[in-house]
Amino acid sequence: MAKFYSEINDALRNFIQEQKLFFTATASKVGRINLSPKGIDTFRCLDQKTVAYLDLTGSGNETAAHLNE
Secondary structure (H helix, E strand, O other): OOOOOOOOOHHHHHHHHHOOEEEEEEEOOOOOEEEEEEEOOOEEEEEOOEEEEOOOOOOOOHHHHHHHO
């Protein structure tokens, strides 16, 4: 089961910063699913409730297309 956190504490922030790989998943309105591995140190904790990542395009930009729907 997934675990949910109301905020990012120091221990969780340290764990996140140590990761070399993470995944994003999106789905279009018609149900097409995209699951993308991400890496190269592009994920950041901006504060206790905000995260961000640099979405570098590769073989397309399906993640951004889904988010724009």
